[in-house]
Amino acid sequence: MHIHARALLYFDAIRCDGSIRGAARRLFVDASAVNRQLIQLEQEVGFPLFERLSNGLKLTPAGELFARHTTHVLQDQQWLANELDMLRGVQRGEVHVVGVEAVYNDLLPEVVAEMLGQFPGVRMQASLAGSADIAAFVTDARADVGVAFNAGATSGVTRVAGGEFQIGAIVAADHPLARSPRVNLERCAEWPLLLGSADLAAYALVEAEISALPSAPCVALRSASIELMKRLAASGHGIAFQTRLGLARPESGAQGFAFVPLIDSAGNPVVSDLGVYVRTGRTLPPAVTAFVDCLADVMARHADCGGLVATSAPG
Structure with a gap:
């Protein structure tokens, strides 16, 4: 479902790919159509949104501001689509999780298996990153949920579950x-x-x-x-x-x-804190909420085996 201006979708594709041609391939449209939309959008905003460099396009300060706006709008669109699906009785949606290497052996496979069993209509994507990079994945909308060690208080993300593992x-x-x-x-x-x-x-x-x-x-x-x-x-x-x-x-x-x-x-x-993070202020789509709840439950079960004290965010 695409109910928002085409310019936002085109802008986001250019931001993700870093080039007009790459965005066109991503959108299955002609590169000239993407370029026209960008020129028109920059005229309406009154600022250049990208620097034209020899190796691609880079966001300008105005582009960074517009990117945050676009991210929020498109994520809200995903939430609306999922809410409408729930009204139709359809349990579907998409969840993109990014996590550290340690969770890929036991914790994450267990969570994904439970999600596939309970919500077969939900599609999931999993990416691997270091703890220091995971907050950026979440704030930039490259992932819905981040799982990181010792992230501490990080601007733009909220810790919704977690616990402590002994090293x-x-x-x-x-x-x-x-x-x-x-x-x-x-x-x-x-x-x-x-x-x-x-x-x-x-x-x-x-x-x-x-x-x-x-x-x-x-x-x-x-x-x-x-x-x-x-x-x-x-x-x-x-x-x-x-x-x-x-x-x-x-x-x-x-x-x-x-x-x-x-x-x-x-x-x-010597303990290490494992946290589950989402973008601050975002209303989570049902599929993402179900994933976070499932992840918190699996972490609690691992706590019963020792080595982890499970916690969750207030409210």
């Missing part, structure tokens, strides 16, 4: 630390470490403990892939650090590993 040392099943009830960084530093890069949630938490060590540890690897670090730890090549997410169901034939809860120098658990 642990990931070691091979036959490692000397494997049967320890808990461990600190000083003890782990007796072996080579497999550390995450700055775009991973555990980075700042682990680095804070490393900086307090009396001497620098041996860092065998730095990586943005938790799967790579987990596999190397399981094969005895060092100690990695992550939450329990993605550890519950190792692949058949994979070498065994153990999760040993990590404590700081004061003896307190």
